[in-house]
Amino acid sequence: MSTPDLNLLVTLNVLLAEGSVARAARRLRLSPSAMSRALARLRETTGDPLLVRAGRGLVPTPRALELRERVGQLVQEAEAALRPAEALDLKQLARIFTLRTREGFVENFGAELIARIAEQAPGVQLYFTQKLDKDSTPLRDGTIDFETGVVGDDTGPELRVQALFHDRFIGVVRNGHPLSEGAVTPERYAAGRHILVSRRGLQKGQIDEALERLRLERQIATIVGSFSAALALARASDLIVSVPERYTGNLRTDMHSFALPVPTSDVTISLLWHPRMDADPAHRWLRGCIRDICTERPVGLGVRLEVG
Incomplete structure (x- = not known):
């Protein structure tokens, strides 16, 4: 069966309305x-x-009278669907958005983001869900609206990506730790006991490779899967941890931060979403809010970091 020409609906609607x-x-x-x-x-x-002739004019058949209301409604709905979206009324917007992210993002940016949303669109609710892997399926099927993280080879190629901020790794110890006093040299740094953060359980990272080039080796006392757990351990012990500077700002309150004595690669934290949401006005507005909050958020270390 051939597909009917839907353009005929517009013609039929006008014919039935005009009767001529x-x-x-x-x-x-x-x-x-x-x-x-x-x-x-x-x-x-x-x-x-x-339409059949009656005298000098045309009159609708019973079938035409049956179709007239239905066809008119269909044409109106089609025109509404193809019409450009109306201006977004944030005060009337009622919607739940899901953001998948790792620990650190909510602690550092969540409160300001929620406050801005409440001020501009009080009917909008933001649901933060934990990011356990980099599977892009939830973005594709609409289970989540946004995701934050580092773009890698396993990121879906069709996803839209917007850089939020660049980050660098720093060292962190408890206040009063020996490394909180004096210059932190590669030798002093390597001599301590360390926490390695690895969600995949790796035994070494880029810091170990940089130390090896200096013929140094650090002792890994423990491996944990999150920055928050690593910082909690460092706060309660003499262990040393290396974490992203901006991503862990609020998690490092009342701790001593210092520049790493070896070079490491910076990372870019990005916002990801599926392209089908590109033109959605509410989605576009929230993307702007997230970008602005992450851009405006200060580092807040309280110390100047310089790699010597």
């Missing part, structure tokens, strides 16, 4: 002969004459 081929032709800016051909196609498609 000539008037319908003028309204649609067609010639009378083109409109007559369209009516012939409609009669063939519906299997009904639709």
Whole structure:
């Protein structure tokens, strides 16, 4: 069975409204002969004459009267669907957005983001969910709206990506730790006992590779899967941990931070979403809020970091 020409719905709607081929032709800016051909196609498609002559005019058949209201509604709905989106009324917006992220983002940016949303769109709720892996399926199927993280080879190629901020690794110890006094040299740093943060359980990282080039080796006392757990351990012991500077700002309150004595690669934290949400006004507004909050958020170390 062939697919019907949906353009005929517009023609049928005008014909039924005007009850005249000539008037319908003028309204649609067609010639009378083109409109007559369209009516012939409609009669063939519906299997009904639709409009029949009565004296000098045309009158609708029972089938045409049955279709008139339905066709008019269909055309109105189609026009509304194709019309550009109306201006977003944030005060009237009622919607739940899901953001998947790792620990550190909520602690550092969550409160300011929620406050801004409450001020601009009080009916919007933000649901933070934990990021356990880099599977892009939840973005594709709409389970989540946004995701934050470092873009890698396993990131879905079709996803939209917007950089939020660049981050660098720093060293952190408890206040009063020996490394909180004096210059932190590679030798002093390597001599301590360390916490390695690895969600995949790796035994070494880029810091160990940098120390090896200096013929140094640090002792890894424990491996944990999150920055918050690592900082909690460092706060209660003499262990040393290396974490991203901006991502852990509030997690490092009342701790001593210092520049690492070996070079490490910076990381870029990005916002990811599926392209089908590009044009959604509410989604676009929230993307702007997240970007602005992450751009405006200060580092807040209280010390100047310089790699010597």
